[in-house]
Amino acid sequence: MNDKNLKDDNITEKIKPIILSTKGLTKTFSLGRELEVHALSDVSFEVGRGDFISIMGPSGSGKSTLLNMIGCLDRPTRGDIFIDGQLVSKLKKSKLTDLRREKIGFVFQQYNLIPTLTALENVMLPLKYTGMPRKQAKRKATQALEQVGLGERIRHRPFELSGGEQQRVTVARSLINNPAIVLADEPTGELDTHTSDQVIRLLRSLNESAGQTFIIVTHNPEVAAVTDKVIKMKDGRLEEIANN
Amino acid sequence: MLEVLRNMWRRKLRTSLTVFGIVIGVYALTVMGAMAEKTNTMISSGAKFYTAQITLNGKGGIGMGAQLIPISAIEKVSKIKGVKSVAKEVSLQLSDKQDMVSFGMPDIIIGDDLSTPFLNKQWEKIKKIKSGRNLRKGDHNVVVVGRDIAVNKKIKVGKMMKVRGENFKVVGILEKTLTAPDKMVYMPIADARRLFIKSQPYLRDLQKQADSAKKIPKATLAAMPADSRKQLEAAITFKPENIVTGASVFWRSGADAEKVAKRIRKNVADVNALSPKDMKKQLDNFSLVFNLIIMGSGFIALIVGGLSVINTMIMSVSERKREIGVKKAVGARTRDIMAEYLMEAGTIGLTGGLIGLGLGWLTANAFNAHFASQGVEIFLVSQRLAVGTILFALILGIIAGIYPAAHAARLDPVKALRAE
Numbered sequence: 001m002n003d004k005n006l007k008d009d010n011i012t013e014k015i016k017p018i019i020l021s022t023k024g025l026t027k028t029f030s031l032g033r034e035l036e037v038h039a040l041s042d043v044s045f046e047v048g049r050g051d052f053i054s055i056m057g058p059s060g061s062g063k064s065t066l067l068n069m070i071g072c073l074d075r076p077t078r079g080d081i082f083i084d085g086q087l088v089s090k091l092k093k094s095k096l097t098d099l100r101r102e103k104i105g106f107v108f109q110q111y112n113l114i115p116t117l118t119a120l121e122n123v124m125l126p127l128k129y130t131g132m133p134r135k136q137a138k139r140k141a142t143q144a145l146e147q148v149g150l151g152e153r154i155r156h157r158p159f160e161l162s163g164g165e166q167q168r169v170t171v172a173r174s175l176i177n178n179p180a181i182v183l184a185d186e187p188t189g190e191l192d193t194h195t196s197d198q199v200i201r202l203l204r205s206l207n208e209s210a211g212q213t214f215i216i217v218t219h220n221p222e223v224a225a226v227t228d229k230v231i232k233m234k235d236g237r238l239e240e241i242a243n244n
Numbered sequence: 245m246l247e248v249l250r251n252m253w254r255r256k257l258r259t260s261l262t263v264f265g266i267v268i269g270v271y272a273l274t275v276m277g278a279m280a281e282k283t284n285t286m287i288s289s290g291a292k293f294y295t296a297q298i299t300l301n302g303k304g305g306i307g308m309g310a311q312l313i314p315i316s317a318i319e320k321v322s323k324i325k326g327v328k329s330v331a332k333e334v335s336l337q338l339s340d341k342q343d344m345v346s347f348g349m350p351d352i353i354i355g356d357d358l359s360t361p362f363l364n365k366q367w368e369k370i371k372k373i374k375s376g377r378n379l380r381k382g383d384h385n386v387v388v389v390g391r392d393i394a395v396n397k398k399i400k401v402g403k404m405m406k407v408r409g410e411n412f413k414v415v416g417i418l419e420k421t422l423t424a425p426d427k428m429v430y431m432p433i434a435d436a437r438r439l440f441i442k443s444q445p446y447l448r449d450l451q452k453q454a455d456s457a458k459k460i461p462k463a464t465l466a467a468m469p470a471d472s473r474k475q476l477e478a479a480i481t482f483k484p485e486n487i488v489t490g491a492s493v494f495w496r497s498g499a500d501a502e503k504v505a506k507r508i509r510k511n512v513a514d515v516n517a518l519s520p521k522d523m524k525k526q527l528d529n530f531s532l533v534f535n536l537i538i539m540g541s542g543f544i545a546l547i548v549g550g551l552s553v554i555n556t557m558i559m560s561v562s563e564r565k566r567e568i569g570v571k572k573a574v575g576a577r578t579r580d581i582m583a584e585y586l587m588e589a590g591t592i593g594l595t596g597g598l599i600g601l602g603l604g605w606l607t608a609n610a611f612n613a614h615f616a617s618q619g620v621e622i623f624l625v626s627q628r629l630a631v632g633t634i635l636f637a638l639i640l641g642i643i644a645g646i647y648p649a650a651h652a653a654r655l656d657p658v659k660a661l662r663a664e
Contacts, residue, residue, distance in 0.1 A: 073573060073657045094577065101575020112570045112661070116250040126574040173574065 016048040018082075019180055019213050020070060025079035025089075027065050027236075039065040040076070041236045047215065049180075052207045054216045054224040057233030063217045064185060066233065070215065071104050071183045072096040084180050101129055105174030105212075107203075109186035111166040113158040113173075119145060120154040123172045130177065144172040148202060164195035171202060175212065184216040188223055200226055248588050251560070259592065262549075262556040266596025267603065269546030270637050274604025276542040277633065278623035280535045285624060287531045289370065289423040294527065295520035296366040298493035298505045300330070303514055315486040317514040324507050326499035332357040332488045334436040336443055338393070338429055340408050351393055351427045353407065355436020358383065363494035371425055376401035376416030383432050388416035392426040395616075407431075408439045437487050447487070453479035493517070546636065549596065550644040557589050557648035568652050569660030578653040585649035586642050593641015597634045605630070 027040040040062045047053060055063050068074040069081060072088055075096070081089040083103055091099065105126075113122045120141050127137035145154050148168040158166055167187060174182050184203065188196035200223055207214050216227060224230045225244065232239040252259045300321065302311025322330045338351035356362070358381045379388055387407065389399050394417045397405070404411050407429060418425055441447040457465075457476040465473055495504045505519030518526065561568070568581060608623035615621065 068658050071573070073661075097572065097575060097577050100573060106570075106573050108570075108661070112566060114567050114570065116247060116254060121247070125571065129571075129575045129577065129580055177575070 016050065018046050019049040019051070019084055020047040020215075021045070021082045022070070023080045023082075025066070025069060025076050025081065027062075027069065027074070028077045038236050040069070042079070043233075043236075043238045044079075045231060045238060045241060047181075047213060049213055050207070050211045051229065052204060052214045052216075052227050053229040053231060054218050054227040055231045055233060056218060056221075056224050057239070060235075061233040062236040063233050065236075067183055067185055067215070067217050070181070071106060072100045101126065101177065103180045105177065105179040105182040107167070107170050107174045107182065107184035107187045109189040111158070111163075111170045111190075113166055113169055115158055118155050118157055119150060119161065119169045122158070122169055123176055126173060126177045141172070141176060144176050145169070147175075147206075148172045162195075163191050164198060167191060167195075167199050168202065171199070171206070175206065175210070178210075179212065181213045181215060184214065186217055186219065188218070188220060193222075196220070196223070248584070248591055251564075251588055252591060255556075255560070258556055258559070262552050263592055263596045263599070265549035265552040266546070266593055266637055266641070267549075267600040269542070269549035270597045270600025270633055271604045271607075272545040273539065273542030273633050273636070274601050274625065274629065275607055275623070276538045277629045278604065278608045278625045280538040281626045281629050282622055282624040283534055284531055286423045287527050289421065291524055291527045292366045293364065293370055293423075294518075294523040296364045298495070298501060298508065298520070299518045299523060300491040300493060300508075301516040301518070302489065303516055311489065313488045313491060314514050315488060317512050318488055318491055320512045321491070321493060321508055321515065321517075324504065324511060326495050326504040326507065328494045328496045328499075329360055329363060331360045331362050331492045331494070332433060333490050333492070334433055334440050334487060335489050336436070336440050338407065340443065351390075351429070352424075353429045353431065353436055353439065355433035355440075356430055357433045362492065364492060370421050370423065372419040372421075374417045374419045376414070378416055379430055379432060383415070384435060385410070385412050386415045386431065387412040388418065388430040389414055390418050390426045390428040390430075391420040392621075393429060394418075405429075408442065410435075410439065434485070437484050440487060440489070441484060450479060450482050451484065454482045491515075546640060550593075550640045553589055553592055553641055553644035554647060556592070557585060557645050558651070560588070561585065561648045561652040564652075565655060565660045565663035568655050569657050569663065572655070572657040573661065581653040582649045585652050586645045589645020589649065590638055590642040593637045593639070593644070594634070596641075597637025600637065601630055601633055604633075 021044075023044050025040055025043040026038065029037045029039055031037055043062075043066060055066065057063050065074070069076050069089075070083075072083075072091075073096075075091075076089050079089065080087055083099065086099075088096065088099055113119075114125065117125070120138065123141035123144055124134075124137045127140065132140075142151070142154060145151055148171050150165060150168055150172070153161060153165060158169070161169065167190075171187075174184075182203075187203070188199055191199060203214055203216070204226060206212060214227075216223065218224055228244055230242045230244065232242065300313060300318075302313045318330055318332060321327060334355035336353050338353050356379055358379060373388070374391065376388070379386065387405060389405065393399065399405055399414055399417065401414055401417055403414055405414050406412075412431065412435070420426060441451055453476065457479045460476065465476060468476070493504070493508065495501050502519045502521055505517045505522070508515065508517040571581060605625050608625050612621050612623050
């Protein structure tokens with residue numbers, strides 16, 4: 001039994017498949033006729049399945065732009081993005097929507113929960129767009145909320161929840177579709193240190209138990225310190241990739 | 245669906261005002277439409293009657309009682325090829341007050357020519373006696389009364405009824421027809437002529453002159469100055485029985501009514517002959533114009549309501565940009581967002597429609613109940629009106645939602661997520 005586990009772990013270590021890779025990713029915004037701003041220049045890196053990594057850098061370093069590209073919310077000016085082996089950077093907008101629904105989960109800094117929906121309904125939201133029957137979606141969402149420790153609060157509206165609780169609802173929502181990658185944009189930005197710790201620990205434990213890939217954009221070195229790898233960005237360029 | 249309602253309720257005042265806008269529009273459309281529907285039913289059963297005969301009027305329009313048909317013209321018409329019989333009539337307003345305000349048609353006296361059979365087949369179907377009997381040959385100073393008038397004036401068979409100052413015995417009351425006969429009093433043509441002459445000062449004088457002229461011995465007349473003599477001689481020729489205000493022409497079986505009407509127009513100069521087709525056209529035009537005016541005002545009110553739906557939805561979209569961004573981020577397709585907002589706009593329309601229809605229906609019923617004692621019914625909330633109004637409100641809401649919904653669905657997720 002032990003042997004088998006060891007063996008499996010070894011295999012995972014060895015051939016850890018690439019879930020995400022970018023090649024020469026460049027995003028240029030034109031401000032007026034002549035002025036162009038390079039939000040991203042020639043960014044290339046790879047992320048393995050099950051990785052728990054962070055992206056750090058000062059404001060305006062291109063972190064969010066990079067996250068938008070990876071999250072299929074935006075398309076690069078140049079360069080390629082592969083998610084789960086699929087070239088996504090050239091896809092039509094409608095295809096990107098499908099991809100987001102199936103492969104990506106989002107955790108936002110400001111939680112971005114729908115205020116009119118209960119915690120449960122917020123978590124069910126992504127399932128609504130997959131056409132899953134309501135009953136099944138409800139069961140799944142309830143489980144997800146229990147997983148993040150909010151089993152008691154599923155009927156509450158966002159304004160009835162604390163910041164940490166709201167962020168945990170967002171985490172449950174991001175995982176409900178069983179995505180390949182969860183993208184978290186400053187997930188602890190609005191939280192105090194204690195709650196911040198709890199949320200990061202939650203992400204880490206979900207990463208370990210479910211094997212989901214997490215990419216966390218953060219300002220906070222303490223958050224970055226918990227991750228396996230840190231991608232450091234500066235002026236739209238990839239400065240370095242540091243292993244923790 | 246629940247989410248749609250919750251979203252609508254987020255801005256209670258704004259949503260209520262917008263719904264209220266639709267309510268007013270639908271209310272107007274229901275009330276106005278109910279009036280039009282009532283008139284339509286009246287016209288359509290009236291149309292059946294008028295298309296079963298050729299209707300003759302005095303030249304110069306369909307003036308009630310004002311235009312006389314010369315008796316010579318009636319005689320000419322009855323000799324036209326294809327004409328079976330001509331039933332003369334004398335009609336005038338029931339009320340002798342000119343300033344009476346009334347909804348729709350005024351009450352009317354019809355003097356029937358009982359010596360000629362009235363061969364309008366539709367007439368038998370429409371005009372049924374509720375109590376008492378119909379007019380018959382040899383009657384005088386009796387009336388058969390339409391249902392609305394009977395209810396209004398609490399008239400009973402066997403009792404007397406005062407018509408333009410004279411007493412008439414009520415011999416019959418008609419069943420409700422939902423059209424013109426409800427507001428009519430039928431009497432023998434001779435009685436109607438007498439009332440008609442009394443109502444027209446010129447004819448009244450003529451009759452007086454005729455009566456006095458007849459008493460003047462011939463010798464006295466011959467000794468009079470030429471001017472007065474001529475006038476009196478002319479007066480003597482005045483015969484009340486020559487007074488006719490309208491007539492119904494019936495054609496022989498096998499004859500083409502349109503052709504018969506054409507021949508009448510061609511050969512008899514002093515009458516207007518309206519064939520079944522002419523009459524139908526006239527009635528159709530009338531109901532079209534009537535419907536357009538009445539329904540048009542309702543529609544305008546509703547369109548204004550629709551504009552306020554657009555406004556509300558645009559505001560909702562701009563307030564919820566971030567939510568739209570989130571929904572798109574988690575995989576909502578363009579059509580998902582579109583559907584959500586169209587549903588919201590449609591719900592606003594439908595809610596307004598239901599409330600407006602309810603209020604309109606209550607108003608129409610209240611009015612009808614209030615005026616029922618006077619035998620007047622001016623509203624009819626028909627099924628097609630109710631269904632049509634609701635559908636219209638729903639569709640209007642959805643159409644008004646298209647632009648805001650499309651705008652929402654096309655938002656760029658990155659920008660939408662950044663919105664405050």
